[in-house]
Structure formats: C-alpha cells, structure tokens
Amino acid sequence: MLKLYHGATSVCSQKVRVALAEIGLDYEGVMLDLQKGDQFDPDYMRLNPDAVVPTLLDGDLVLVESSLIAEYLDRTYNEGRLMPSDAAQQARVRHWLLRCLSVHAAINTLTFSTFMRDKVLAAKTPQEIEAAIARMPDKVQQAKRRDLFANGLGSIYVDQALLHLRRGFADMHADIAGGTWVSGPAFGLADIALVPYIDRIERLGFEGLWRSEFPAVGAWLTAMRERPSYAAGIATFIPDDMVQEQRSAGATYWPTLEERWAEQSG
Numbered sequence: 001m002l003k004l005y006h007g008a009t010s011v012c013s014q015k016v017r018v019a020l021a022e023i024g025l026d027y028e029g030v031m032l033d034l035q036k037g038d039q040f041d042p043d044y045m046r047l048n049p050d051a052v053v054p055t056l057l058d059g060d061l062v063l064v065e066s067s068l069i070a071e072y073l074d075r076t077y078n079e080g081r082l083m084p085s086d087a088a089q090q091a092r093v094r095h096w097l098l099r100c101l102s103v104h105a106a107i108n109t110l111t112f113s114t115f116m117r118d119k120v121l122a123a124k125t126p127q128e129i130e131a132a133i134a135r136m137p138d139k140v141q142q143a144k145r146r147d148l149f150a151n152g153l154g155s156i157y158v159d160q161a162l163l164h165l166r167r168g169f170a171d172m173h174a175d176i177a178g179g180t181w182v183s184g185p186a187f188g189l190a191d192i193a194l195v196p197y198i199d200r201i202e203r204l205g206f207e208g209l210w211r212s213e214f215p216a217v218g219a220w221l222t223a224m225r226e227r228p229s230y231a232a233g234i235a236t237f238i239p240d241d242m243v244q245e246q247r248s249a250g251a252t253y254w255p256t257l258e259e260r261w262a263e264q265s266g
C-alpha cells in the first residue's frame with residue numbers, strides 16, 4: 001500500500017492527493033501538523049531531509065517533490081495516461097512540472113506575507129516565532145520567512161513572486177488557448193500540478209491577479225473544481241474556519257497587493 005506523509009492544507013500535498021484521486025489509487029495517509037513542527041521529527045527528516053511534505057513511500061522507494069511524485073504515480077500505476085504522447089507536448093508539460101518550484105515559492109510568499117503572517121503573529125511570541133523559524137534546515141528559507149513576517153507585502157520576495165506569477169498566468173492563458181486544459185487537448189499532469197497553487201490564490205481572494213488580463217485561468221480553475229479529484233484531494237481537507245480566515249485575511253491585503261501588481265506591470 002502506498003504511504004503518503006502529507007499536510008492537510010499544504011499545496012504540495014494537495015497536488016499528490018489530486019493525482020492519487022485522478023488515478024484512483026488507495027493510500028495510507030500520515031498527517032503531519034506543520035504548525036506544530038511534525039516535519040522536524042528526526043525519523044521524518046531521514047525520509048525528507050528538507051523537512052517538508054509530501055513524502056511518498058512505495059514499498060522501499062522513498063519519493064519527494066510533489067510534481068515528480070505525481071509523474072511517478074502516473075507512469076507506474078496509470079500507463080502514463082496523464083502525460084501527452086507527443087514529444088513536444090511532453091516537453092511543455094515537463095516544463096510546467098519544473099516551473100512548479102518557482103510557482104510554489106510564489107504561493108508560499110503570498111501566503112506567508114498575508115494570511116499566515118496574521119495567524120502566526122497573533123498566536124505566537126517573537127521568541128516562539130524565531131524558535132520555529134530556526135528549525136528550518138535551509139538558512140535562505142529562514143531568511144525569507146523572517147522577511148515575510150517583518151515586511152508583509154512590502155517584502156522583496158513579493159516582487160519575485162509577482163514576476164513569476166505574471167509569466168505563469170500568461171503562459172497558462174496561452175496554453176489553454178480556447179481549449180480547457182493546460183496539459184494540451186487532454187487533461188493531464190500540468191493541470192494536476194498547478195491546481196493547488198491557483199486554488200490557493202483564489203481562496204485568498206486574489207483572483208483579481210488574472211481576472212481581466214488572463215481570464216482563461218479562472219475558467220480553467222472552475223473546470224478543475226468540477227472534477228471529483230478536487231473535492232477528494234483539496235476541498236475536503238480544508239476546515240470551514242480556515243476557508244473564512246483565508247478569505248478575510250486576503251480581503252484586508254488585496255488593495256495593497258493590487259497596487260503592487262499594477263506597479264510591477266508598469
């Protein structure tokens with residue numbers, strides 16, 4: 001039986017759960033509480049030295065990196081049906097899987113400079129926050145987290161995030177091009193890989209980032225949410241109170257974000 005170490009609302013975990021649901025695979029889930037710091041448990045860090053979720057175990061095989069896990073599941077258990085057969089289209093899909101690293105960083109930035117910033121600053125003392133950050137193995141990630149908490153949407157990381165998101169939305173809009181899916185004529189791995197990130201932006205109430213300039217992104221998200229895998233992998237894991245918290249935190253930050261988005265486009 002596949003074993004997935006995951007987080008309820010972590011975007012990368014959502015991606016793997018959507019892939020599992022699309023392929024129709026059962027798995028044993030081990031839920032980590034990232035706010036409590038379960039990811040720093042030494043036994044878990046032997047599987048995933050970066051102290052992040054998800055990690056998938058398939059027998060003795062230990063797999064990390066959510067996009068690669070989704071591709072592995074498709075190749076191993078689904079005859080690669082979620083990957084186009086045409087080489088050029090495959091290259092485009094793989095480019096999306098690779099770009100998920102920068103898209104993930106951007107979503108992490110938007111989440112921790114707004115909603116999570118409010119949540120953590122309200123719940124913990126500065127000493128507790130610093131102690132939690134100091135447990136992250138990567139000092140550059142530590143520096144990023146400190147900067148997002150200190151500066152919110154004023155952080156330099158927000159500029160970087162908006163740059164990657166603008167390019168990402170433009171390319172998604174072009175790839176969908178009159179069809180429905182980013183992966184090509186058929187639904188596939190690029191759609192699965194992107195849905196948690198675009199969903200998070202909408203849940204924070206930041207859909208104004210694509211609404212007028214890249215409307216295909218919104219139509220695509222609606223189509224993704226109609227698939228049963230969305231409920232199975234994403235929606236059912238998000239507690240109702242978090243839905244409200246994300247929306248109201250996002251609403252307070254949206255006017256500033258909208259200004260930064262306009263500045264960046266000029």
Ligand SMILES: N[C@@H](CCC(=O)N[C@@H](CS)C(=O)NCC(=O)O)C(=O)O
Pocket residue numbers: 007010011012013034039051052053054064065066067101104136
């Ligand atoms: N590129 C990795 C990113 C994994 C990652 O950063 N996961 C986040 C949740 S989405 C995490 O575990 N964060 C732990 C923390 O913030 O301490 C992947 O796609 O699997």
